[in-house]
Amino acid sequence: MTHIDPISEEDLHAYIDEQLDVVRRVEVEAFLAERPEAAARVMADLRARDELRLALAPMASLVRPSTGDAARRIDAALSRQAMVHRFRPAMAAVVLVAAGWLAHGVYSPGTLGANAVPGYVEAALSARQTSLLRAAMFSQPEAPDYDRAELLSATAIVTPELPADWTVTDVQVFPSQFGPSIEMTIDAVGYGTLSLFAARPGGFAVSPVSTLEMDDLSGAHWQLGEVAYALLGERRPEGLGQPAVTLAETLY
Known part of the structure; x- marks a missing residue:
């Protein structure tokens, strides 16, 4: 039987930041598929990340790469906390409804x-x-x-x-x-x-x-x-x- 290490908060953050290898990403996705609340948190973080990328895209050609990277890290850390609290209730409802769909066929x-x-x-x-x-x-x-x-x-x-x-x-x-x-x-x-x-x-x-x-x-x-x-x-x-x-x- 294949042993799978427990999924930690660090794994979830690494998943959001696209820092996991393919095998670990699959394990995290299986973990999230069984836990709607955790999936809602991750989806909120992903949305925050993507919205930030969209906001930063027009400015990419105006800043040095090192400055842009630093700004992205700081903004991601700050906006993640705010956006998760902002969207968590709505995202939780979406995920719970989707999970309930399969249960009822x-x-x-x-x-x-x-x-x-x-x-x-x-x-x-x-x-x-x-x-x-x-x-x-x-x-x-x-x-x-x-x-x-x-x-x-x-x-x-x-x-x-x-x-x-x-x-x-x-x-x-x-x-x-x-x-x-x-x-x-x-x-x-x-x-x-x-x-x-x-x-x-x-x-x-x-x-x-x-x-x-x-x-x-x-x-x-x-x-x-x-x-x-x-x-x-x-x-x-x-x-x-x-x-x-x-x-x-x-x-x-």
Whole structure:
């Protein structure tokens, strides 16, 4: 059995400051997924950090690097304390609602507007098209065998546990604007051929499953921590909300 050192406050601060290695970041994210109050504090700190970065960005070309670094360290220390207290109640409510969604197995319908679709869904569509193209080529053999632990180690992406009657026909690590991403082609009983895409879009969020319909496709997407997921398949009257929830629940 693998021993995991307890997560400390120092680990949480290092996570916020992007000072942890990939393995420790995954351990911290697993810790936060089970503790909504701690996740709320971290999300508030991340928001404070990002707001400060936005505020400092226009001035970056006007100051020396050493001066800018010092200002960032001081401002981060001061604003972190103030911003955490300011946003903690609202963020706690958001995280608790998101955690409760999985406990009750509920998913929300997505919006068809293009602005409502996260960028990683577009990457998932591109990965699906590439996978279908590969599947039709005799010179490009499919790779159905995969190791979840190896994928996690290589990409820092946790893949969901699949239902026992689903069969993986191909797994590929894809380049994307978010870095190495994972594309899985699945023969899902009752749903046909599905594509499961997972990527790290660059921010921490706990977003419940949202569904969407695109031309001849049904889809669903969600995010847990720093990893986002998209499930795509041929358009179905009932959509893909329920199978997406089933996959998402295995990540907790």
